[in-house]
Amino acid sequence: MRLRPLATSIILGLASTSAMAQWQALPEQAPAPADNPTTADKVELGKMLFFDPRISSTGTISCASCHNVMEGGDDHRPTSMGVHGLQGGRNAPTVWNAAFLSTQFWDGRAASLEDQAKGPIANPIEMGMPSLDDAVGRIAAMPAYAPLFKRAFGSQTIDADAIAKAIAAYERTLITPGSAYDRFAAGDASALNEQQKRGLDTFAATGCTACHSGANFSGPPLPVGTGFFMRFPTFRDSPYVAKYQLDADKGRETVTGKPQDANFWRVPSLRNLVYTAPYFHNGSVKSLPEAVRVMASTQLNKQLGDNEVADIVAFLETLGGPFPAQSMPRLPPTPGDMLE
Amino acid sequence: MRLRPLATSIILGLASTSAMAQWQALPEQAPAPADNPTTADKVELGKMLFFDPRISSTGTISCASCHNVMEGGDDHRPTSMGVHGLQGGRNAPTVWNAAFLSTQFWDGRAASLEDQAKGPIANPIEMGMPSLDDAVGRIAAMPAYAPLFKRAFGSQTIDADAIAKAIAAYERTLITPGSAYDRFAAGDASALNEQQKRGLDTFAATGCTACHSGANFSGPPLPVGTGFFMRFPTFRDSPYVAKYQLDADKGRETVTGKPQDANFWRVPSLRNLVYTAPYFHNGSVKSLPEAVRVMASTQLNKQLGDNEVADIVAFLETLGGPFPAQSMPRLPPTPGDMLE
Structure with missing residues (x-):
């Protein structure tokens, strides 16, 4: 519009x-799409994925790196800094209350939180993975994740859609x-x-x-x-x-x-x-x-x-906070050959 | 020895x-030095500082970046990656149970957790601040911190020693x-x-x-x-x-x-x-x-x-975990002119 x-x-x-x-x-409560209702199991999995830096090529950048939910849901910088110190051209939008927006990114190039979550992973100056499939492979290589996908989605299948849905479900709890x-x-x-x-x-x-x-x-x-x-x-x-x-x-x-x-x-x-x-x-x-x-x-x-x-x-x-209290997620161990 | x-x-x-x-x-309980007893107020402040990326030149690297306490207390990488993607030559030691070691860093160049905490801040390939004083200036520029130093140390004075003591106090709770x-x-x-x-x-x-x-x-x-x-x-x-x-x-x-x-x-x-x-x-x-x-x-x-x-x-x-449940700290907002 x-x-x-x-x-x-x-x-x-x-x-x-x-x-x-x-x-x-x-x-x-933030509205959720019919095909991705917000459930506690999904939110917990999504929080883990949101904080998991293993979905970046270097293992150093998670969603939380540029969307620091311990502060304003952004990265405090004029423009963001991804893998290898590469810089983007735009200011990171806050993830707080993004659930109430009808389109994502400054330029609206993603329709939903689910779509948005897939964007930075394979962006060469953000998380820098060769492809979204490579990020899926990283998550699938950590055995502790499969039962959590089973609990959240009824299936152990780990794919980009399930990852994005879990992250979006978590983001729908990031409201003030x-x-x-x-x-x-x-x-x-x-x-x-x-x-x-x-x-x-x-x-x-x-x-x-x-x-x-x-x-x-x-x-x-x-x-x-x-x-x-x-x-x-x-x-x-x-x-x-x-x-x-x-x-x-x-x-x-x-x-x-x-x-x-x-x-x-x-x-x-x-x-x-x-x-x-x-x-x-x-x-x-x-x-x-x-x-x-x-x-x-x-x-x-x-x-x-x-x-x-x-x-x-x-x-x-007067439009600031209050920010919900959050527990830190516990992440599965990294296989020794994951990050070169 | x-x-x-x-x-x-x-x-x-x-x-x-x-x-x-x-x-x-x-x-x-981990042992604490006589001049830095572990108190709840100090631990809470130390946790904030541990997770605060504003003490790095780019605003992207906190203690938690290389010592991810949501996982193994390290960074999952062969060698660490600091500001601008610069890489060190050694594997990040875990912060978990570091409180029980009688010297810090692989080469023992810091005697205590307090001494260690000051090391990475001004290291050009880690947090990359021009000096420790510049990091102190960053913390002091966020008004919400002063009352927390007052509560933890009885004085609003923010200096490198107080910052290091608070971080060390938090690290003494990172035991399994x-x-x-x-x-x-x-x-x-x-x-x-x-x-x-x-x-x-x-x-x-x-x-x-x-x-x-x-x-x-x-x-x-x-x-x-x-x-x-x-x-x-x-x-x-x-x-x-x-x-x-x-x-x-x-x-x-x-x-x-x-x-x-x-x-x-x-x-x-x-x-x-x-x-x-x-x-x-x-x-x-x-x-x-x-x-x-x-x-x-x-x-x-x-x-x-x-x-x-x-x-x-x-x-x-059998020597793994259990990891204590932790709440996420809430960090003060970034002044707009802090990070260029």
Whole structure:
């Protein structure tokens, strides 16, 4: 789904300070596809696979390397670093609440969490395996895994689909309902202080909700695979465009090949922003206040005052956590001839 | 302490199948130095620091990267891989039960866990920070850490000593008493099966206990900083020496500069060997049976039969785990300008 920001705000009717009833709390459970219901056994297996570095060529990179769930679900870097120190061109999106997005990756090239999980494994600058089958072979070479696949899927068969399903099931538990904002949205007016409430109003009045709508602040809920894309930067004469090279990467166009998709990007969630600096697809903006100024200028052609920025940031901070407590998985031993 | 293997076996009197009373179970607590008692607050802080990749130049390498406590406490690789994919020359020793060793690193260049913790941070091929002070600066730049140092040490001062003490305190909880062997040593004769008991006898009768004595199978308990070193390979005409290039790295000599220390190494623990393939200081031997054959040949000038090797391996497997359940730490957010 590709919409112009101003059109969206009218269609969705969210950009209004009076529409307080429309502030939505994050659901306590993430939706799961019919062919991959979330079960405890699958989640436990998925957590093991998520933390298992043996599915990278060097044995040093796991999903958790770039999506550190002990922190913001990203890797703290402007752009990610895979095997052999190779660097990608984009900022790692957080895995927290990715379960609520209708498409995965910045450019939406994967429809689902299941599809996404298969992407980095054979990417030469991420996990660097020669093929997805080689990663399957690595997992299958550790005998302790087979009974866990049996328990999770009813079959000991280890293949890329089962691996991806287990990882996706785990990721659907990586959600953060219960933030101060969520408590406010659920009716507890005392959950936000005065500045945070002012920030919420300013956020809506400025027009941010045109794109960052819904409980996840990533646009309306859409069927998996749809994607909610916006052009960024929209106002190309904003001085921030050159300053942060915001239009260098063509985004969605690199997937579809269509010129009209140039610089379109999946609208990211605004949850846990405090934990995911630096910002944007190229990780070029280091602070949250500056990110707010950049968005107002490039997307809404507005220059916010310092107080407005501070209030919006105070509001955005209410979208952080709480992060569920997690136990560490225990991983099977590595066969001695697995990693050369 | 440098001893010849044969002399040691006489002095320590452990290499005897009849001395069953001398099989010792691992203590439930690791010893701690007087100036760094193990406390819950310190352990929790130390766990955070152990898993924090922000103390590496790239923000990608934490202590846990090469000492994966979700598995064998090592990195599954022949030799380790630090920042930018740079590789060291030695196999990462496991952190499990390192608290029972009287010296740290393969060559014993650190006296204590506290000293060891400071080593990799500024090593250009490990964590790659310009200096230890730069790592201290990274931790100090995350405001959430200061109150945790206050709680652990009574002072908000963040310095290299406090960081090292906290990490060491956490590492002293990374111990595995309660293995099948430990239960056997504590008097439960049924904890080992017949093959495992045969293996234990063969292990002692072959002379392995000359070096691999004590509850941790890493030599006698010695004051911190002493070190229990042995020459490896001892019998240089063993065909395994050339096959696995066992004498290429001069070991302890690289620390002391003394020719008589050439090829001396700290005697490693035999606990959790199943989880720490590949083996030896250069990670050259891929399987545990082969490692047993290599040791018998190079250290004791003995060629073991296949049944003897199988029995010893069966015994060594009883030295695995159990690994304590651990919760994941929650790390403070990264300031946006920390990682370029």
